[in-house]
Amino acid sequence: MKPPSSFSFLWVSLVLYLPAHHLSEALSASENGPPPPQKPPPKRLCPDDQQAKMLKKMGFSWNGSKWVRGDSAAYAQQRAVARSGNRFARFVDASGAPASGAAALAAAARLEEILGRAREEAVPDRSGPRDRDFKNFCQQKRAPWVYAGVEGAVFVGLSHASGVGWGSELRHVLDHPLPVVGAGLAAGCLLSLCRAVGRRSLPGVEEPDGKLVRVLADAADGNFALPAPNHIRYDSRNWKIFATLGETAAALNVSLLMNGILQPALVRAFLPAVEEGGGSDGGAVPLLAACVAAVAVAFPAALRVVEGTPWDGVPGGDDGIRAECGAVTRAVPGARSYFALTERPTDAADPAEAAAAFVALACGWAEQFDGGGAEQRARQPVLAFSGSLACAAAWQLSGGTLTAPFLARAVAAADTYLCRSEGEFCRANVLMPRPTERDPLDSKGAVSCG
Numbered sequence: 001m002k003p004p005s006s007f008s009f010l011w012v013s014l015v016l017y018l019p020a021h022h023l024s025e026a027l028s029a030s031e032n033g034p035p036p037p038q039k040p041p042p043k044r045l046c047p048d049d050q051q052a053k054m055l056k057k058m059g060f061s062w063n064g065s066k067w068v069r070g071d072s073a074a075y076a077q078q079r080a081v082a083r084s085g086n087r088f089a090r091f092v093d094a095s096g097a098p099a100s101g102a103a104a105l106a107a108a109a110r111l112e113e114i115l116g117r118a119r120e121e122a123v124p125d126r127s128g129p130r131d132r133d134f135k136n137f138c139q140q141k142r143a144p145w146v147y148a149g150v151e152g153a154v155f156v157g158l159s160h161a162s163g164v165g166w167g168s169e170l171r172h173v174l175d176h177p178l179p180v181v182g183a184g185l186a187a188g189c190l191l192s193l194c195r196a197v198g199r200r201s202l203p204g205v206e207e208p209d210g211k212l213v214r215v216l217a218d219a220a221d222g223n224f225a226l227p228a229p230n231h232i233r234y235d236s237r238n239w240k241i242f243a244t245l246g247e248t249a250a251a252l253n254v255s256l257l258m259n260g261i262l263q264p265a266l267v268r269a270f271l272p273a274v275e276e277g278g279g280s281d282g283g284a285v286p287l288l289a290a291c292v293a294a295v296a297v298a299f300p301a302a303l304r305v306v307e308g309t310p311w312d313g314v315p316g317g318d319d320g321i322r323a324e325c326g327a328v329t330r331a332v333p334g335a336r337s338y339f340a341l342t343e344r345p346t347d348a349a350d351p352a353e354a355a356a357a358f359v360a361l362a363c364g365w366a367e368q369f370d371g372g373g374a375e376q377r378a379r380q381p382v383l384a385f386s387g388s389l390a391c392a393a394a395w396q397l398s399g400g401t402l403t404a405p406f407l408a409r410a411v412a413a414a415d416t417y418l419c420r421s422e423g424e425f426c427r428a429n430v431l432m433p434r435p436t437e438r439d440p441l442d443s444k445g446a447v448s449c450g
Helices: 006-017 020-032 049-057 072-078 102-122 129-138 143-162 166-175 177-201 211-220 237-270 273-277 287-308 321-331 335-341 351-369 373-397 403-419
Strands: 060-062 067-069 081-084 087-092 427-431
Touching: 081 102, 087 102, 087 351, 102 321, 102 335, 102 351, 129 211, 143 211, 143 237, 166 177, 166 403, 177 373, 177 403, 211 237, 237 287, 237 373, 237 403, 287 373, 321 351, 335 351, 351 427, 373 403
Parallel strands: 087 427
Antiparallel strands: 060 067, 081 087
């Protein structure tokens, strides 16, 4: 019997020495070669030095296609979602829990690809230098303090320009607490209702009031992708507190500008005798001058909402929501052909199941974020005008004190962030199709929504 060769001896030693998983990895590497190197991030997703430090600190890593937090493999298994801005869609099972699978992952990846392309075409400056610099600034620790300093400087300037005596304001509130607080609370309830109805009418569209404050609160709460989805925002108590405090600080300056400077000036302009008779200090102001001034001071809020509402055929302002819904709807009929003819390295799903999942997710997205129709969009300026008019009326009914309109706006801010739970307004929860539902064809043989 021949003694074993040195090669056989070494091989047996390795088998006995190496753990089983090390051996399997070695054999896999010898058969398939080393793993292919990951592609670096594209230029628009490549962070600068400051962003790279922040990403590393927050636990993000590049997985070859996007930045993810934590384990890349677990992230890929669980991420059957699509997102654009603060709009979000996901698959759920019958119990409402998040659902995933190969078909769900393929469908979500395809939908997110369509959404990103549509949004870039509609809003080409979304990833431009200005937007990137602004988000970088919001991520800095000093951003909330800068915002507070700016609000403080504006407050000092507006107080000087309006000539408001805060001592007399306090005495007026103490002498007439019922009309001041009553007018402020009544206007606050009406303003809160107008804002809530506006948000419900256009889910997925950022409300103009407090938009900057919400982004700063997102960053202060540790969110990297700005703006954060609503379900993440409303799950955080810190975010609610940050947003409420920030919008309350802004409400003081808005009240100073609109009701402390502009509204009294309009009253004096429409009725010069008011200034001589002391009407602006709490006297009897003629009804016509008061009504005209209140209506005029409420118009800027309506004009601001007109600019940010996604009107049909008017590009910009809406951050691409109309373009996204249109692109998603157009992609539905060709879903089966796309998944049957397109093979991706990351797709391991049956083409028919992936097409059915895509149709369900795309239709859920369009149903949730289609803009609510022309009637709902036309309602937005009316609601904004009504809320601002309520604040102007509170100033007039309280005897010309700024406490009433400020109280109204503070109540609306607290109602928006602390009293209401609106985490699902910007998220489409789509029931995961069963394998038996994987052939969603209409009578003509084309995939369609509904």
